[in-house]
Amino acid sequence: MKKIQGIGVSGGIAIGSACLIRQAALSYSKESSLTQVAEKSRLNKAIADYTESTKAAAANLRTRVGDHDAAILEGHLLMLNDPCLRGEIDDMLAKGATAEHAAAAVLESYIIVFTASEDDLTRQRAADVRDIKNALLALLQEKSTAALTLPENAILVTEELTPSMLAALTDSPPTGILTAKGSITSHAAILAGTMGIPAVFSAEGGIGQITDGTVVILNGSSGEVILSPDESTLQTHTSRAAAEREVRAALASFADKPTLSADGKAFCLFCNIGTPAEASLVKASGGEGIGLMRSEFLFMDRTSPPDEEEQYEAYKSAAEAIEGKPLIIRTLDIGGDKAIPSLGIEHEENPFLGHRAIRYCLSHEALFKTQLRAILRASKHGDVRIMLPLIISPSEIRAVKALLEACREELSLDPIPLGIMIETPAAVLTADILAREADFFSIGTNDLTQYVLTADRGNRAAAALYDPFHPAVLRAIRHVIHAAKSAKIPVAMCGEAAADPRMIPLLMAMGLDEFSTSPSKTLACRAEIAKWSLPDATALLERVMAAERVEEVRDILQN
């Protein structure tokens, strides 16, 4: 038995036997022993086969997954039909290269150019070129992956999962996927999530020891992988996987249902996402919109901030992915607790009480306007709304409104709703005042809990004090919901507490309108809401609100 660790990119436990797909680390000779004409016809046949199978895979994806995924594969054909690229391959054939060497060397030269680009979108295209190269080499060596069929209970083990590989597997999908490379935001990861296949990527260094038939247990949530488990480990995980399957099957019945309490009151159920790629998960996981799209991802891991075009593209792709359902974009929420080289933010002594989020944006007007303009432009492609983090005063909202109005006039676009996060004690206490300026509230329980209780959950010694069930936090939440009700504006919760089954009935009884959870918890949240009638939830809330200490609250909710 051996354990390796990767990154969980698609949740669930999978148990099966390894089925290795080696990607054209095939050996081939560089110099041909055939005539140039013969090599050329080998190449042409491989290209024709590739074209045919790619078209079929694209058509298959279009009906099963969606247009966007199919277009990615069709783009591969456009790339391969580039006359320049084909000319370069022909030149190499003329010099006596084998079809394999010519195709691989020319495509590799583009992979190198794309990878070296400063532009993110161009860098991403390198993976597409690599996919074409591997497929062509496999075809030339007659090791086609096009009609891949896997045995039952197969764990697909490969260097890097490509979209075309998964597309070829829609008829006999693997039980799980394990790769040595790849990121959680890659197209393949999203696709694995949509297809509901547990997957662990980037288990570098551990994959070499796996051979065909090795028994593999993988946990697509934690990223944990166990090879050749002993009998008792296998039994434990088999029963866990079975229990999980049962839960998932029960939840699946909630996928296309409205979100209703047991006595028929409707609630909104949205998803929180961190990148536009995750937007495609929202529909699959039963979300009715995006209640929180973080925009920080655009600014991380880079040396200069993204321009308006890049931001517009990101917001637009999320808006399009959810097809007209609401998309709430939170403006940049960063501060001195994270190093962001592209913004040159300095480390602060006390970052959570420092120059962060809306404060930073209002003091960097050009940067902020770029983001507001990009969001406004994206609003043409869906129901886009803006949300401001860390508000403590109506003057902050008014300042944003003035900027937004200026951008809107420059672009001659219609106004869009502007809401705020309620995550500071100041915002809770003045919720009635803020409700006059904001179109909606969204309670951010993660920060609110730490500010109300003055306990940093990242600090091991203080973390035990951090508890959203503390009577102070519950009173803060109730106060905000009541203020929103009096002002007749919608109120949501987008913190982790919104998905906590013990919190859900309390929020229902308080009158919360909208729950926003991570896509993986959406269905469980809908199922929990369906268990409670409002009178039952209200009775529970009354008992909870009478409790004096967090321990009492937990005791009541335990039973």
Add this chain to the structure above:
Amino acid sequence: MQKRTVKVVNPQGFHMRPAGVFANALAKYECDITLRHNGRDVNAKSLMNLIAACIKCGSEIEIICEGKDDKGIAEEKAALEEACSMIESGLGEV
């Protein structure tokens, strides 16, 4: 030789889909079509080289059409016209 400078207006610039549409449409012309951007020349019929050039929205680019001999002036003009109008109308994206 025929040439003209145009401004890229589609939001994505020359990325996969718009560049594919562009290169595909120009494939039918025999004359060389070059796109000059930031002092670099790119073959306008090559999707791969267009992607590698990272031409963004707002960039000014010069289109140069050059046939093998003088007989091709009419073709050069037609190619230039089609290339420029495609870029100015947003490469099917706007």
